[in-house]
Amino acid sequence: MSKKLVAYFSASGVTKKVAEMLAAAGSCDLHEIAPKVAYTRDDLNWMDKKSRSTIEMSDKTIRPELADTDLDMSQYDEIILGFPIWWYVAPTIINTFLEKYDLAGKKIILFATSGGSGFGNTVKELQPSAPKAEFVEGKLLNRANKQDIENFVKTW
Numbered sequence: 407m408s409k410k411l412v413a414y415f416s417a418s419g420v421t422k423k424v425a426e427m428l429a430a431a432g433s434c435d436l437h438e439i440a441p442k443v444a445y446t447r448d449d450l451n452w453m454d455k456k457s458r459s460t461i462e463m464s465d466k467t468i469r470p471e472l473a474d475t476d477l478d479m480s481q482y483d484e485i486i487l488g489f490p491i492w493w494y495v496a497p498t499i500i501n502t503f504l505e506k507y508d509l510a511g512k513k514i515i516l517f518a519t520s521g522g523s524g525f526g527n528t529v530k531e532l533q534p535s536a537p538k539a540e541f542v543e544g545k546l547l548n549r550a551n552k553q554d555i556e557n558f559v560k561t562w
């Protein structure tokens with residue numbers, strides 16, 4: 407039996423809500439990609455050139471640490487992976503997550519929330535972190551309602 411996991415990072419709760427709706431609608435497991443050190447309000451200030459998020463997103467080799475890495479990934483063959491768009495792509499903690507696990511042969515379907523931007527180069531920047539996984543640019547789920555969620559679940 408193929409099992410699906412909804413895994414998400416959310417700094418201010420928007421993506422978390424969407425992830426919870428997806429996991430419920432799709433009857434799948436839910437995993438929060440939590441940073442070892444939580445992001446403060448100041449960390450998230452994109453107007454500040456010296457804020458943690460600005461620094462992390464301007465050097466794409468930075469890998470923010472995860473709070474836990476003991477997920478049993480072997481039981482899943484599809485991962486529905488969600489995050490907020492930061493600087494037009496996925497936050498680098500998503501690269502950390504992808505590099506921690508063996509994702510060879512797995513399908514990774516993306517979803518995101520944003521202030522309006524689309525996925526941009528997201529797939530291109532994530533693929534090297536899981537070179538043997540198949541990435542699918544899924545859906546931007548800004549202000550998603552029940553119908554949007556159900557429609558997206560049907561595409562998995």
Ligand SMILES: Cc1cc2nc3c(=O)[nH]c(=O)nc-3n(C[C@H](O)[C@H](O)[C@H](O)COP(=O)(O)O)c2cc1C
Pocket residue numbers: 415416417418419420421422450451452459460489490491492493494495519520521522523524
């Ligand atoms: C550091 C940072 C960078 C962001 N960059 C973008 C961006 O490039 N384009 C955009 O539309 N929204 C951007 N946003 C807004 C978030 O994508 C949006 O508020 C998202 O829904 C937040 O999700 P969360 O509550 O799950 O963290 C940015 C937010 C932060 C904190």
